[in-house]
Amino acid sequence: MKILDNLDNRYQALQEIVKKELSYAAHDLDHILRVYNLCMLLAEEERDVDLEVLIPAALLHDIARRDEDEDITGEIDHAVLGAEMAGRILHDLDYDPEIIVRIKDCIKAHRFRSGFTPDTIEAKILFDADKLDVLGAVGIARSFMLAGEHGEKMHNDIPLDEYLEENVGPNGRIKDASKHTANLEFELKLKKIPERLFTDKAKQIAAHRIQYMETFFKILVGEVNGQR
Amino acid sequence: MKILDNLDNRYQALQEIVKKELSYAAHDLDHILRVYNLCMLLAEEERDVDLEVLIPAALLHDIARRDEDEDITGEIDHAVLGAEMAGRILHDLDYDPEIIVRIKDCIKAHRFRSGFTPDTIEAKILFDADKLDVLGAVGIARSFMLAGEHGEKMHNDIPLDEYLEENVGPNGRIKDASKHTANLEFELKLKKIPERLFTDKAKQIAAHRIQYMETFFKILVGEVNGQR
Numbered sequence: 001m002k003i004l005d006n007l008d009n010r011y012q013a014l015q016e017i018v019k020k021e022l023s024y025a026a027h028d029l030d031h032i033l034r035v036y037n038l039c040m041l042l043a044e045e046e047r048d049v050d051l052e053v054l055i056p057a058a059l060l061h062d063i064a065r066r067d068e069d070e071d072i073t074g075e076i077d078h079a080v081l082g083a084e085m086a087g088r089i090l091h092d093l094d095y096d097p098e099i100i101v102r103i104k105d106c107i108k109a110h111r112f113r114s115g116f117t118p119d120t121i122e123a124k125i126l127f128d129a130d131k132l133d134v135l136g137a138v139g140i141a142r143s144f145m146l147a148g149e150h151g152e153k154m155h156n157d158i159p160l161d162e163y164l165e166e167n168v169g170p171n172g173r174i175k176d177a178s179k180h181t182a183n184l185e186f187e188l189k190l191k192k193i194p195e196r197l198f199t200d201k202a203k204q205i206a207a208h209r210i211q212y213m214e215t216f217f218k219i220l221v222g223e224v225n226g227q228r
Numbered sequence: 229m230k231i232l233d234n235l236d237n238r239y240q241a242l243q244e245i246v247k248k249e250l251s252y253a254a255h256d257l258d259h260i261l262r263v264y265n266l267c268m269l270l271a272e273e274e275r276d277v278d279l280e281v282l283i284p285a286a287l288l289h290d291i292a293r294r295d296e297d298e299d300i301t302g303e304i305d306h307a308v309l310g311a312e313m314a315g316r317i318l319h320d321l322d323y324d325p326e327i328i329v330r331i332k333d334c335i336k337a338h339r340f341r342s343g344f345t346p347d348t349i350e351a352k353i354l355f356d357a358d359k360l361d362v363l364g365a366v367g368i369a370r371s372f373m374l375a376g377e378h379g380e381k382m383h384n385d386i387p388l389d390e391y392l393e394e395n396v397g398p399n400g401r402i403k404d405a406s407k408h409t410a411n412l413e414f415e416l417k418l419k420k421i422p423e424r425l426f427t428d429k430a431k432q433i434a435a436h437r438i439q440y441m442e443t444f445f446k447i448l449v450g451e452v453n454g455q456r
Contacts (some may be wrong), residue, residue: 114398147376148373
């Protein structure tokens, strides 16, 4: 069974591996598919994108997600470990060693915090696509799914500046996690995503998706306060 | 501490009771506040609304929510039990017996399935306000919070008609709960709400909120498929 029906048969083995590894959490697999779709969208606007690198990188970028999630030490970085795991998987599938290095570089650099900067067009596209997936209608859905999972409130009616002053430490961490909401996540983190993106197309999509979220939260607050 | 700062002191005792009963689930308390706000909005458009009935009914309408949630027999109906509980609470607070009967009637009839029809303007307003609270941006947030809580997928890319044919039995029940999504909830249930409402203002708000949700889900599906 193929995850991505429109994908070349060559990627079927890879898809099976990703599916098996991520089937413990359906939302992670869905994220892979969305990121793959976004990568293809961004790739259309760029020159000399090597899909032989980008496609496996998109499919494998979160392959170590479960290891990070289940790691109680907090030391596993799924980008770093994922690159290593991807390397072994691709080696076993007889990928060209030079291609493997380039795929690993994409995976290693796909995350803000891992300390590697995307420096190839494929790595930049993967990074951007991964970030875009927390924005827009998908970003709204994802934020509230997480809020539901963590038992958060739908909304907190403390004005945001007051809220930030009281609840966010100098390091940007939220002191009182029970006060966390989707709106706060948006204001504190998601709104800053566009400035960290690399490709023009992604910046444009991000601006559009941020605008949509902004309007959504305004409507939400209005409804909470008894407007139509 | 008052839940509703703009409320008369007379309701402080009631608010404390509601707060205590529903504090086990923060989202239920938030729902009460939103329903109260909506009741006030709807009441503005109607004649001869008795706020002495409507306000306590709004505050107490879900007072038996926990009993229903924790009931393993599935026999407790929070509308029916809630009316009884409200009766005792209001009696202890020395409410007029005639007012208590009218408040109980509102609570008993606020739910689709309980088999009582709202026949006073206060009962109609409470019914409508309670239903409006699952629509609009609040409805989107709520649907995805539930999806997150129940480990559902964000979206299912099976076409809806195929989906319905395969997964919904003749009684309207979903056969395979693991395939349930917020979008399905919207298509199967939420879209039908406007036709069951009583007041014109609520019907108008519902149409507006349904339209907003419709657009949201279109955008979500577009994004899932890799559009901007």
